[in-house]
Amino acid sequence: MIPHECQSDIPIQIAQLMERMRRHDDDLYAHSLLVGSLSLTFAAHLGFPLRDQRLLGQAALLHDVGKLRIDRRILQKPTxxxxxxxxxxxxxxxxxxxILLNEGIRNPVVLDIVGNHHERLDGTGYPAGLSARQLSEATRVVTLCDVFAALTETRRYGKPHTRQDALERMARKRTRLDLDLLKHFKVMIEAHCVRDSAERGKISASCYRGGEICPKAS
Incomplete structure (x- = not known):
């Protein structure tokens, strides 16, 4: 659960930042929508209160916002x-x-997810090499969604993995990912049967409105 003092909504800048990501790189935008949708659905599956679900989904939309500062030639490299x-x-x-601080977004949950979604439980992640006890439940939730999305999306340099193959690969990362959460994630994926179009990051921009996202995919 998210502490009550962290539950304030993030500002409307979310829509502006999403538009900037769309203009910067289509795949970045599509991936962000997919991770946001998965995170929102997973938070609901885990029984998070509605306000927590919304905040987690919003934060997940922005998890890769730092790539706005990465050269397109690197993001779009086909090899x-x-x-x-x-x-x-x-x-x-x-x-x-x-970027978030400069936009006036200071919600600690959002900053935590954006800054730590590539950290791993065994300390092998980046940028700070944090370990399990330093990683929040919110960040662990979004990390699973991010990894699953990356494995199942069509990338310029490789074919997507099937849903089942992706889950099996994630299960083998037993020292890096939260396996207890992964069990719940697997149940969610199998129960909701996320459509292939969603798996490949092709979620409509209409899936978020005014700083909120909804789980309905195009």
Whole structure:
């Protein structure tokens, strides 16, 4: 659950930032919509209060906002990134916090998710190498949704994995991802049968309105 003092809605800037992501890179925009939709649905599945569901979905929409500061040529590269390019990509969580603070978004849950969604339970993630006890439940929820989305989307440099293959790959990351949450996530995916179009990041922009998102996909 999200602490009561962290439950205030984030500002309307969410719509402006989403539009900036759409103009910067279509895949970034589609991925953000997919992770937002999955996170909202997963929070509901876990029984989070409605206000927490909405905040988690909003934060998930912005999880990759730092990529606005990453060169399009890197984001849109059709082949595997080299080490220098990966080192640039790894700056996007910190860049995301910088962008949000400059936009006046200071909700601690949003900043936590944006800054820590690439951290892993065993300390092998980035940017700070945090470990399990330092990672909130909200961040763990969005991390699972982010990983699943990345595995099942069509990428410029590779084919998407099937839903089942993605879940099996995630289960093998037993020291990195929250396996208890993953069990619930697997049940949700199988129960809701997320449509192939949603899995590939093709969620309509109408899935969010005025800083909120809804789980209905196009």
């Amino acid at each position: 595997t990134l080299n080490e220098r390019e990966w080192s640039i990509i790894r700056t996007h969580p910190s860049l995301g916090i910088w």
